[in-house]
Amino acid sequence: MTTPPIDLRSDTVTRPTAAMRAAMAAAEVGDDQYGEDPTTARLQHEMAALLGKEAALWVPSGTMANQIALRVLTRPGDEVVASRQCHAAWHEAGAAAANAGVQIVEVGAGGLFSADDLDAAIKPAGLPVFPRTTLVEIENTHNRGGGLVVPQDEVVRICERARTRALASFLDGARLWNAAVASGLSEAELARPFDLVAVAFSKGLGAPGGSLLAGPRELIAAADRARRMFGGAMRQTGHYAAAALHGVAHHRARLAEDHANARTLAEAIAPLTGVQLDLATVQTNIVVFHLAPGAPDAPALVARARERGVLLNAFGPRTVRAVTHLDVDAAQVRRAGDVLRRLLSSTG
Numbered sequence: 001m002t003t004p005p006i007d008l009r010s011d012t013v014t015r016p017t018a019a020m021r022a023a024m025a026a027a028e029v030g031d032d033q034y035g036e037d038p039t040t041a042r043l044q045h046e047m048a049a050l051l052g053k054e055a056a057l058w059v060p061s062g063t064m065a066n067q068i069a070l071r072v073l074t075r076p077g078d079e080v081v082a083s084r085q086c087h088a089a090w091h092e093a094g095a096a097a098a099n100a101g102v103q104i105v106e107v108g109a110g111g112l113f114s115a116d117d118l119d120a121a122i123k124p125a126g127l128p129v130f131p132r133t134t135l136v137e138i139e140n141t142h143n144r145g146g147g148l149v150v151p152q153d154e155v156v157r158i159c160e161r162a163r164t165r166a167l168a169s170f171l172d173g174a175r176l177w178n179a180a181v182a183s184g185l186s187e188a189e190l191a192r193p194f195d196l197v198a199v200a201f202s203k204g205l206g207a208p209g210g211s212l213l214a215g216p217r218e219l220i221a222a223a224d225r226a227r228r229m230f231g232g233a234m235r236q237t238g239h240y241a242a243a244a245l246h247g248v249a250h251h252r253a254r255l256a257e258d259h260a261n262a263r264t265l266a267e268a269i270a271p272l273t274g275v276q277l278d279l280a281t282v283q284t285n286i287v288v289f290h291l292a293p294g295a296p297d298a299p300a301l302v303a304r305a306r307e308r309g310v311l312l313n314a315f316g317p318r319t320v321r322a323v324t325h326l327d328v329d330a331a332q333v334r335r336a337g338d339v340l341r342r343l344l345s346s347t348g
């Protein structure tokens, strides 16, 4: 019998547990386009409360949540200020330009930026040559930044500055659950400064799909309309909603284990000469490291690790991402660390 690979490519690779599948199978469902899916309605109601917002809307994916947010908070030709290498700018196939007609200006460093960075990026108003800067977006935790938790005092300052300068604010909280566990702040507290918030159920919480937008009732009504325009209004979504409810109830607190496992992996590889990794960036379940001169490049390392049963993601020519999740345990993560140690010390 062959050992299954240790899959650290993403926390999206998890398969629903038996208990989650049972919850999905048992879900009471109806046609959500007629507003008749009771499980989706329950999820939206409970998540609006958990996130401290008036209303919420289930959407099929995190990308669609981001695209709807851009669509309802901007007009074509507007400009959005966001962190460097944010998901909306780097991982959505240029959809911000195609779907909302906006351009994203990336500011700050390593996934973080300050209220002053926002101020400096806002184009002067009143001059017809400039785009209108109308939205600020924060990604928390920050994926390409290595799962960084954005400091909440800076989040508050950024959103206050945005309000002063008549900008709307959006939180891409695909991994807000991880930020809450790592910071000790509730999801509602993390979401409070923002006009609109997105969370995902298909990452650390282990559901097979589904994200959600939460905000004021009128924005959620606009989001509902945009979801239809994007083809994301579906029918018996209650099966997905049941998976989400199960994930929130049973897989949220255990994210601390994923964080501890990521730390174990990071500490195993950080001292290697072939690795450049600032341990301070490892705050949740993502380890993004760079390959030092003399070490193999990212595609080569990923291929060699795969031959030894460890799956990783090449995030750039010399940048690699490893993500811990529900389907890898501490022993597997230690084994992955051993594999990387052997690969990077023999060539490093």
Ligand SMILES: Cc1ncc(COP(=O)(O)O)c(C=O)c1O
Pocket: 060, 061, 062, 063, 064, 066, 087, 139, 141, 142, 143, 172, 174, 175, 200, 202, 211
């Ligand atoms: C920060 C962030 N936002 C949005 C998304 C998009 O989610 P989905 O893959 O469900 O479209 C991801 C996916 O990894 C993400 O990391």
